[in-house]
Amino acid sequence: MSKANVLLIGTGGVGTVVACGLVHNGSSTVSVVVRRDYEKVKNDGWTINSVDYGNLTNWKPDNIYPTVEAAAKGQEFDYVVITTKNLPDVVKSEDVAEPAITPGKTTIILIQNGFDLGRPFIAKYPNNICLSGVSHIGSHNHNGVINQISQDKCMISYFENPNIENSVQEAKAKEFVQIYSNDKNNVTYFPDVKYCRYEKLLYNATMNTTCALTGVDTVRLKLSGVLESVSIPAMYEVIKVAKADGVDLSTDFIDFIVKSCDSGFFKPSMLVDVEKGNPIELEVILGNLLTVAKELKVETPTLTVLYNLLKATQFRMKEGKGLIKVPEDRPINDAEYN
Amino acid sequence: MSKANVLLIGTGGVGTVVACGLVHNGSSTVSVVVRRDYEKVKNDGWTINSVDYGNLTNWKPDNIYPTVEAAAKGQEFDYVVITTKNLPDVVKSEDVAEPAITPGKTTIILIQNGFDLGRPFIAKYPNNICLSGVSHIGSHNHNGVINQISQDKCMISYFENPNIENSVQEAKAKEFVQIYSNDKNNVTYFPDVKYCRYEKLLYNATMNTTCALTGVDTVRLKLSGVLESVSIPAMYEVIKVAKADGVDLSTDFIDFIVKSCDSGFFKPSMLVDVEKGNPIELEVILGNLLTVAKELKVETPTLTVLYNLLKATQFRMKEGKGLIKVPEDRPINDAEYN
Numbered sequence: 247m248s249k250a251n252v253l254l255i256g257t258g259g260v261g262t263v264v265a266c267g268l269v270h271n272g273s274s275t276v277s278v279v280v281r282r283d284y285e286k287v288k289n290d291g292w293t294i295n296s297v298d299y300g301n302l303t304n305w306k307p308d309n310i311y312p313t314v315e316a317a318a319k320g321q322e323f324d325y326v327v328i329t330t331k332n333l334p335d336v337v338k339s340e341d342v343a344e345p346a347i348t349p350g351k352t353t354i355i356l357i358q359n360g361f362d363l364g365r366p367f368i369a370k371y372p373n374n375i376c377l378s379g380v381s382h383i384g385s386h387n388h389n390g391v392i393n394q395i396s397q398d399k400c401m402i403s404y405f406e407n408p409n410i411e412n413s414v415q416e417a418k419a420k421e422f423v424q425i426y427s428n429d430k431n432n433v434t435y436f437p438d439v440k441y442c443r444y445e446k447l448l449y450n451a452t453m454n455t456t457c458a459l460t461g462v463d464t465v466r467l468k469l470s471g472v473l474e475s476v477s478i479p480a481m482y483e484v485i486k487v488a489k490a491d492g493v494d495l496s497t498d499f500i501d502f503i504v505k506s507c508d509s510g511f512f513k514p515s516m517l518v519d520v521e522k523g524n525p526i527e528l529e530v531i532l533g534n535l536l537t538v539a540k541e542l543k544v545e546t547p548t549l550t551v552l553y554n555l556l557k558a559t560q561f562r563m564k565e566g567k568g569l570i571k572v573p574e575d576r577p578i579n580d581a582e583y584n
Numbered sequence: 585m586s587k588a589n590v591l592l593i594g595t596g597g598v599g600t601v602v603a604c605g606l607v608h609n610g611s612s613t614v615s616v617v618v619r620r621d622y623e624k625v626k627n628d629g630w631t632i633n634s635v636d637y638g639n640l641t642n643w644k645p646d647n648i649y650p651t652v653e654a655a656a657k658g659q660e661f662d663y664v665v666i667t668t669k670n671l672p673d674v675v676k677s678e679d680v681a682e683p684a685i686t687p688g689k690t691t692i693i694l695i696q697n698g699f700d701l702g703r704p705f706i707a708k709y710p711n712n713i714c715l716s717g718v719s720h721i722g723s724h725n726h727n728g729v730i731n732q733i734s735q736d737k738c739m740i741s742y743f744e745n746p747n748i749e750n751s752v753q754e755a756k757a758k759e760f761v762q763i764y765s766n767d768k769n770n771v772t773y774f775p776d777v778k779y780c781r782y783e784k785l786l787y788n789a790t791m792n793t794t795c796a797l798t799g800v801d802t803v804r805l806k807l808s809g810v811l812e813s814v815s816i817p818a819m820y821e822v823i824k825v826a827k828a829d830g831v832d833l834s835t836d837f838i839d840f841i842v843k844s845c846d847s848g849f850f851k852p853s854m855l856v857d858v859e860k861g862n863p864i865e866l867e868v869i870l871g872n873l874l875t876v877a878k879e880l881k882v883e884t885p886t887l888t889v890l891y892n893l894l895k896a897t898q899f900r901m902k903e904g905k906g907l908i909k910v911p912e913d914r915p916i917n918d919a920e921y922n
Contacts, residue, residue, distance in 0.1 A: 456893065459797050460893055460894075460896035460897050460900065461900055462897075462900050469899065470895050470896040470899035471892075471895055472892055472895055472896040472899075475892035476889060547885050551886055551889040552889075554809075554810055554814045555798055555893075556798075557808050557810055558794070558798035558799075558800045558804065558808040559798050561810075562798065562800050562804065565804070572803065572804065
């Protein structure tokens with residue numbers, strides 16, 4: 247069998263380790279897109295301190311490209327793996343990947359936070375398979391050095407595309423597991439994509455959001471009583487939406503999360519983003535969930551207030567990045583901002 | 585008539601101008617308690633740039649004391665005016681003022697933000713009259729210089745004490761207006777204390793809180809849609825509680841607040857406090873309102889989430905001031921923090 251041709255977009259802490267996993271497996275040609283640090287990585291590769299793959303210096307995959315366009319020149323990809331942050335209100339992943347996606351051929355794999363991520367891809371690429379990777383990994387890119395502190399654990403499923411036989415989508419998901427899994431990581435096929443996503447959302451939609459708004463870590467969220475008064479009610483709302491969507495989440499997960507707050511001072515990713523002034527993954531973590539809740543007519547009063555409040559936080563993040571300009575002179579025409 | 589003996593506690597932007605007003609009127613002996621800058625103020629007085637009283641240098645009232653205890657030594661007060669921030673979860677105003685309050689004699693005047701402030705005073709001093717001053721003034725203490733940019737407008741009422749005839753309380757409120765009002769300020773007796781307080785709360789409970797949580801000013805609150813999606817629903821909840829409490833607030837106030845967001849970039853006091861790392865007036869602005877809502881069985885879902893979230897913000901503020909210590913070692917016994 248000839249090697250699969252894979253392009254990976256998004257070489258942060260997670261993406262770089264996924265690329266390592268693909269290379270370590272050896273069944274694919276692995277190309278990556280590196281936008282910000284292209285020259286540096288092209289010349290020197292990465293320094294990676296990995297619990298899975300050891301301490302690597304000058305590590306490079308097969309090919310490194312500065313843009314998706316450059317990567318797509320003269321070749322087609324069997325797989326495009328997207329491991330960027332998912333910020334549809336800033337830039338749409340389905341547009342970013344477009345040059346590398348051959349309609350009816352390329353399989354897309356979204357190893358990203360959030361919920362119901364396949365929807366815009368299936369709308370845009372109705373004849374392509376879109377896989378889901380739910381990653382549980384501790385890995386960070388700190389000034390170009392990758393520190394992976396917990397094993398790459400990833401559950402692969404498919405976002406159900408009604409235009410393609412499920413058996414075909416399932417086979418493709420398992421095929422991707424074959425080229426990504428290896429003796430170091432823990433990559434498995436998991437049949438129920440919604441279950442995976444709801445389970446992770448139980449934390450992300452409730453802990454990320456409350457910590458991001460209040461500026462406290464999970465220990466202080468619990469000590470201040472807000473875990474109990476806001477986050478846990480929000481968790482029950484996630485469970486209610488999941489149930490209406492055909493997914494039974496055990497309330498044991500809530501006990502697990504509560505206990506996890508005792509184990510150490512942890513800042514969820516959305517709080518880290520706010521502290522760094524980065525746009526937050528509000529739409530994929532909470533916006534998409536509320537869209538589904540609305541479709542299923544499930545009431546989510548707590549999650550809705552959290553979402554609505556975080557719109558202002560996101561506004562502040564975007565303004566800080568120059569993505570929004572607020573005129574100095576008042577009054578202004580507000581209509582264009584809403 | 586002999587001069588009334590007045591003690592004022594809290595010489596920030598508001599309190600200092602109130603003291604000026606009392607002195608300008610001339611009917612009282614005005615003593616103030618200055619804790620932090622006692623030596624400086626004792627020697628040099630204040631520099632006050634006031635739209636009401638002009639530019640004053642080395643301004644001093646009749647007496648300046650370093651503590652309430654020192655002020656109370658050898659004298660009794662007819663009035664104790666409290667113009668400190670009201671932070672019952674940090675320090676209780678009714679305890680701070682205690683040395684200066686003669687049971688059955690001293691009239692207490694609370695010129696402070698918040699709602700239902702009289703309750704703990706009437707509980708502690710059942711035979712004293714407790715007046716309410718709702719102040720609309722722009723005045724700030726910046727490094728010991730007072731800048732008063734809008735007229736001192738204050739509405740005086742009484743917090744109804746069931747142990748004292750209303751006519752006596754009303755007469756006392758009017759008497760205080762007589763010694764505080766002058767040709768420069770705008771101090772009036774306003775019979776309906778609840779109306780005043782609910783009206784101010786319509787802004788403070790909904791704009792202060794959402795801006796404090798999201799870190800944006802009122803212009804950005806509107807541009808991001810959060811004024812519409814969170815603050816205004818919260819305003820309708822305040823109106824609902826007020827109605828159940830016998831106070832009819834016009835929804836015209838909401839239009840007025842929305843319009844005020846267009847006029848300039850304004851940071852409500854609670855956001856300013858968060859940015860400075862100061863404890864916020866959460867309990868008197870929102871906690872007391874929710875207590876009354878509960879007593880009246882009015883549902884306040886939005887206000888409740890805002891209040892609950894801000895408990896974590898307040899935790900962070902208090903920890904920053906050394907008022908809470910979180911042990912570095914985990915796990916710890918959380919029970920004592922809740």
